[in-house]
Amino acid sequence: MNILLTGGSGFIGSNFVRLVLRERPDYRVTNLDCLTYSGNPENLADIEDDDRYTFVHGNICDLELCTKLMHDCDAVVHMAAESHVDRSIIDARPFVESNVLGTQTLLDALRRADPGGTKRFVHVSTDEVFGDLPLDKPEELFSETTPYAPSSPYSASKAGSDMVARAYAHTFGMPVMITNCSNNHGPYQFPEKVIPLFVTNLIEGKKVPLYGDGKNVRDWLHVEDHCEAVLTVLEKGTPGEQYCIGGNNERSNLELTHAILELMGKGEDMIEPVTDRLGHDRRYAIDATKIKRDLGWEPTRSAWPQALEHTVKWYVDHPRWWQNVKSGAYREYYAKQYGTR
Ligand code: NAD
Numbered sequence: 001m002n003i004l005l006t007g008g009s010g011f012i013g014s015n016f017v018r019l020v021l022r023e024r025p026d027y028r029v030t031n032l033d034c035l036t037y038s039g040n041p042e043n044l045a046d047i048e049d050d051d052r053y054t055f056v057h058g059n060i061c062d063l064e065l066c067t068k069l070m071h072d073c074d075a076v077v078h079m080a081a082e083s084h085v086d087r088s089i090i091d092a093r094p095f096v097e098s099n100v101l102g103t104q105t106l107l108d109a110l111r112r113a114d115p116g117g118t119k120r121f122v123h124v125s126t127d128e129v130f131g132d133l134p135l136d137k138p139e140e141l142f143s144e145t146t147p148y149a150p151s152s153p154y155s156a157s158k159a160g161s162d163m164v165a166r167a168y169a170h171t172f173g174m175p176v177m178i179t180n181c182s183n184n185h186g187p188y189q190f191p192e193k194v195i196p197l198f199v200t201n202l203i204e205g206k207k208v209p210l211y212g213d214g215k216n217v218r219d220w221l222h223v224e225d226h227c228e229a230v231l232t233v234l235e236k237g238t239p240g241e242q243y244c245i246g247g248n249n250e251r252s253n254l255e256l257t258h259a260i261l262e263l264m265g266k267g268e269d270m271i272e273p274v275t276d277r278l279g280h281d282r283r284y285a286i287d288a289t290k291i292k293r294d295l296g297w298e299p300t301r302s303a304w305p306q307a308l309e310h311t312v313k314w315y316v317d318h319p320r321w322w323q324n325v326k327s328g329a330y331r332e333y334y335a336k337q338y339g340t341r
């Protein structure tokens with residue numbers, strides 16, 4: 001199978017490329033990525049010479065380019081997006097452009113290239129489209145039947161993209177599937193997200209900025225378990241269906257921070273309580289029964305605290321990667337090669 005992957009130079013995308021090439025020797029992956037601040041070809045440096053992998057520098061909002069790439073592929077996995085909540089609070093426009101218009105452009109390109117609707121399209125989305133859950137009702141979980149109630153500009157743009165994907169599946173009978181996953185952790189995550197930010201700050205001797213009261217809860221899943229789930233949906237999912245993905249691994253930000261401090265041999269004095277995120281969602285938690293029951297997916301790499309230890313160790317062992325990212329040095333290097341967005 002020839003997969004067209006969008007956003008393959010980012011955190012989850014680069015882990016997905018590596019997983020597919022490792023587990024499906026007869027598959028090929030073409031990665032369409034415009035290299036925003038979070039897209040970094042260095043994330044795939046170890047496989048760039050694999051002849052089953054091709055990089056295309058371009059934007060998912062470019063209809064002509066996307067149409068050409070749709071002709072050449074057998075299936076699409078769509079991950080490209082603006083992904084950081086805090087950035088969406090500062091400037092929502094790139095989120096609407098890439099997440100909503102980019103998704104619509106890709107689906108139009110697919111319709112043009114494949115009017116018969118034979119090529120499967122997995123739209124990778126987030127649990128944040130459902131809004132948040134109360135802290136005092138642990139029995140409440142998000143599932144495929146939870147109504148959409150996004151609260152940040154980021155989650156609103158992802159909800160918009162899900163609606164476009166649903167509408168194209170319904171109106172044009174396209175084999176589109178949507179996945180909604182909880183928080184991922186693992187190698188190559190941009191150090192603006194909480195785990196790599198906190199770990200790398202501590203290595204640099206800086207404090208970790210904990211938002212608000214630290215009681216907000218996230219359901220943590222190792223990125224490779226998410227990638228395995230997306231591959232499972234691509235291969236076995238039912239067209240038109242939606243699948244929630246999560247690890248049954250809820251942790252408050254305070255618990256997570258204490259675990260990281262302990263792993264790094266640091267004390268509580270390294271916590272810096274800071275002003276809360278505007279509109280900060282309280283709790284995310286996923287009921288993944290449907291993907292487990294219907295498609296046989298199970299997380300195998302997310303057991304806590306071993307999974308967190310593994311992730312923390314990766315950042316400790318790869319200082320050159322995150323130092324280049326934090327200093328912006330990688331941006332200068334790739335801007336010379338590809339130009340800026
Ligand atoms: P990321 O920011 O690390 O990577 C996004 C990638 O998309 C980058 O390589 C970027 O260059 C590319 N991109 C952005 N806009 C583009 C455009 N217009 N054209 C082409 N490429 C573009 O994000 P991530 O954390 O890897 O998330 C990937 C996907 O998974 C997103 O759709 C996100 O909403 C979803 N998701 C993420 C998580 C998580 O915990 N990180 C959880 C659930 C779902």
Ligand code: DAU
Pocket residue numbers: 083084085086125126127128181182183184192193194195197209210211216217218253277284
């Ligand atoms: O749930 C899935 C989502 O998870 C994805 O759709 C998003 O793309 C991904 O970024 C992530 O969103 P969050 O906002 O949950 O992730 P983030 O790492 O930014 O924050 C996790 C929690 O940590 C959140 O409650 C806010 C808190 N936090 C975050 C940062 C960056 C802090 O306390 N301090 C920080 O400096």
